[in-house]
Amino acid sequence: MLAAAALYIPANVLPMMTMVELGESTSNTITGGIAYFWKGGAYPIALVILTASILIPLLKMVALTWLCLAATGKLHPSPGLLGKIYWVTELMGRWSMVDIFVVGILVALVQVGNYMTVTPGLGALAFAGVVVLTMFAAMSFDPRLLWDRLEALQNDPATPNPEDP
Secondary structure (H helix, E strand, O other): OHHHHHHHHHHHHOOOEEEEEOOEEEEEOHHHHHHHHHHOOOHHHHHHHHHHHHHHHHHHHHHHHHHHHHHHOOOOOOHHHHHHHHHHHHHHHOOOOHHHHHHHHHHHHOEEOOOEEEEEOHHHHHHHHHHHHHHHHHHHOOOHHHHHHHHHHHHOOOOOOOOOO
């Protein structure tokens, strides 16, 4: 998770792709792409990019960190909340590769010789690293650790119950 968090910043700051059209080169970051589509009135596309590129990876990292802290006993949330966070983490994992897929499709389709070329930038590489590392972190997380921790808390009379008000 730490490596994914470290790559999250360059993934959002470095160019995601570079387009060369008639000799003129333009590079776009994720946030630059969101702003471009928003200014152009393509609000649904801007919202999809914002959600898939910024919100989902950030929420997934926060949720996995929360689950890890709960599994180690540093947090004591309710079992219902833990179940919901784990379910949301699994749901978000399905949408992790949307951006890399879109950049890959653009690079493959928009190669029109000397007229226009699209190449992935360092931001795409960093973002792919974030996606892969969060996928590995989610796959390696064992939810039984949460339930074992909750069972240990319920059997220890000195520990307050997280479900008590």
